[in-house]
Amino acid sequence: xxxxxxxxxxxxxxxxxxxxxxxxxxxxxxxxxxxxxxxxxxxxxxxxxxxxxxxxxxxxxxxxxxxxxxxxxxxxxxxxxxxxxxxxxxxxxxxxxxxxxxxxxxxxxxxxxxxxxxxxxxxxxxxxxxxxxxxxxxxxxxxxxxxxxxxxxxxxxxxxxxxxxxxxxxxxxxxxxxxxxxxxxxxxxxxxxxxxxxxxxxxxxxxxxxxxxxxxxxxxxxxxxxxxxxxxxxxxxxxxxxxxxxxxxxxxxxxxxxxxxxxxxxxxxxxxxxxxxxxxxxxxxxxxxxxxxxxxxxxxxxxxxxxxxxxxxxxxxxxxxxxxxxxxxxxxxxxxxxxx
Ligand SMILES: NC(=O)c1ccc[n+]([C@@H]2O[C@H](COP(=O)([O-])OP(=O)(O)OC[C@H]3O[C@@H](n4cnc5c(N)ncnc54)[C@H](O)[C@@H]3O)[C@@H](O)[C@H]2O)c1
Numbered sequence: 001x002x003x004x005x006x007x008x009x010x011x012x013x014x015x016x017x018x019x020x021x022x023x024x025x026x027x028x029x030x031x032x033x034x035x036x037x038x039x040x041x042x043x044x045x046x047x048x049x050x051x052x053x054x055x056x057x058x059x060x061x062x063x064x065x066x067x068x069x070x071x072x073x074x075x076x077x078x079x080x081x082x083x084x085x086x087x088x089x090x091x092x093x094x095x096x097x098x099x100x101x102x103x104x105x106x107x108x109x110x111x112x113x114x115x116x117x118x119x120x121x122x123x124x125x126x127x128x129x130x131x132x133x134x135x136x137x138x139x140x141x142x143x144x145x146x147x148x149x150x151x152x153x154x155x156x157x158x159x160x161x162x163x164x165x166x167x168x169x170x171x172x173x174x175x176x177x178x179x180x181x182x183x184x185x186x187x188x189x190x191x192x193x194x195x196x197x198x199x200x201x202x203x204x205x206x207x208x209x210x211x212x213x214x215x216x217x218x219x220x221x222x223x224x225x226x227x228x229x230x231x232x233x234x235x236x237x238x239x240x241x242x243x244x245x246x247x248x249x250x251x252x253x254x255x256x257x258x259x260x261x262x263x264x265x266x267x268x269x270x271x272x273x274x275x276x277x278x279x280x281x282x283x284x285x286x287x288x289x290x291x292x293x294x295x296x297x298x299x300x301x302x303x304x305x306x307x308x309x310x311x312x313x314x315x316x317x318x319x320x321x322x323x324x325x326x327x328x329x330x331x332x333x334x335x336x337x338x339x340x
Contacts (some may be wrong), residue, residue, distance in 0.1 A: 002208045006215045008129050008147035008222050015127055015215065017208045019152035021048050021115050024088065027150045029111065031086040034076060036099045038063070041091045041117050044160050049090060053079050057098065061249070064094050064133045066142060072102050083107045086149075092118030092165070093125030093249065097140070100131025104144040113150040118161055119169025120250055122153040123176065123210040128218040128231075138304070139239045145223055153211070155204050163286075168250020170195070170285040171234075173206060175257060176213040178278065179230045182322040184209055185281070192284045230324040233316040234260055240301035241293055254287035263337060264317040267327075274321055295338040303331055 006013040016027075033052035038059040046054075055075050057063040076085075087110060089099025096114050103112035116126035129147035132140025158166065177184040187206070188195070194202050214231065221228040238256025242249060258279065265275045279289045302313055313334060317327045 004208065004211050004215050006128065006147060007219045009145075010147055011149075013129065013147035013149065013151065015151045015153065015211050017153050017211065018155055018204050021045065021090070021152065021154045021157065024115055024152055025050050027113060027152070028088070029086055029149070031084050031111065032081065033086050033088060034079065034081050035088050035090060036072065036095060036102065037090045038092070038095050041095070045090070045117075045157065050088070052088070057095065059094070061094060061134070064097055066133055066135055069098060069102060069133060072098070073106055076102070076106055081106070081110070083110055085110050087112040088115065090115040090117065091121070092116070093121045096121050096126045097132055100129070100146060100148060101133050101143060104131055104146040109146065111149055113148045115152045115154060117154070117157045119158055119166050120172055122155070122207050123169055124172040124214065126151045126153070127211055127214050129222065137243050139243060153207060155200070155207065158198055158203070165248070166196070167286040168248050171250035171253040171257070171282070171287050173210045174281055174285065175233050175253060176210045178257070178318060178321060179233050179316070179324040180213040180322055184213070185321050189281055192281065196285065229314060229326055230316055233257065233324055236302065236313065236315055237298060240298045241291065243301055244297055245291065245293055247291070251288055254282050254289060255291050257282065258289040260315060260317055263315065264319070266337070267317065269317055269319045269325070278321070299331065299334055299338065302334070
């Protein structure tokens with residue numbers, strides 16, 4: 001078991017790698033407890049939940065809509081949840097985003113924590129205090145910065161995660177390596193096959209490594225005024241592709257990483273060899289690096305994206321593996337880039 005701390009404006013968030021769902025009660029503050037989960041996680045693990053009222057969402061991104069979430073506020077209200085209650089999210093990234101957002105806004109904010117059950121949630125979505133929901137097709141356009149009191153990453157739960165979902169988590173792991181340290185990238189290259197089989201202790205070691213990358217960035221820049229933007233590597237293009245195609249988040253991020261690497265190569269920041277090496281690692285994890293989508297449609301979505309600053313878009317590019325940089329681009333420059 002390893003503990004990683006994140007210092008946020010509203011306190012310290014503790015991420016427990018290899019904590020167990022059965023031990024969650026040890027971390028609860030003794031307040032009235034309410035649980036948010038999804039139907040799949042509930043079906044597999046309900047008998048290991050602490051005793052408390054449960055709201056179970058329909059699994060998947062479609063539930064991360066403001067209109068859908070109103071039902072959860074009503075349930076809390078009818079169940080007499082108040083400012084002294086505590087909300088525990090048990091699930092993947094969708095449950096974590098919804099729980100963090102609901103807890104941060106219900107009665108102007110009540111305490112919350114997570115048991116993260118998907119690889120993507122363990123290495124990324126449950127960590128860092130961004131809690132976003134979607135509106136009218138725009139991803140995470142409404143949200144808060146607010147740290148969970150704790151995050152339990154129970155790696156045993158990954159055994160029931162469908163393979164399709166597992167690979168999504170590896171996209172964020174590769175992203176963390178690419179923006180931080182070539183040594184982590186090399187370890188992923190070496191350990192890829194074992195990681196796909198969830199071999200211990202390697203999977204826990206890599207989850208911890210990935211969480212540390214995110215934790216150090218978030219502790220330095222919780223509100224995304226500077227280096228936290230590096231965590232958007234692959235996400236600017238990826239989110240737009242996700243919106244258009246509906247493919248899962250991790251796969252869309254992989255497509256976004258390919259685009260950012262191709263742009264980095266075209267600008268002379270990385271070599272073709274480095275580009276191919278990155279594509280090779282993504283493909284080894286079973287992640288896509290190409291998709292049949294009209295790039296002009298992607299640019300149209302980006303034009304309305306929240307990361308757009310006036311007429312410019314911030315793209316995170318690489319100046320070598322492990323070395324990210326922010327490149328501010330006009331929409332016209334981006335359009336030139338996508339022309340054949
Ligand atoms: N807030 C952030 O910082 C942040 C960062 C990255 C991603 N995200 C968000 O995370 C979401 C994606 O997360 P995700 O990939 O975990 O999706 P998800 O929550 O939809 O989970 C994927 C699927 O796996 C199932 N599942 C989860 N854990 C399981 C388990 N242990 N056993 C069996 N099935 C299990 C779920 O029911 C679901 O069907 C996206 O909405 C994305 O925007 C947020």
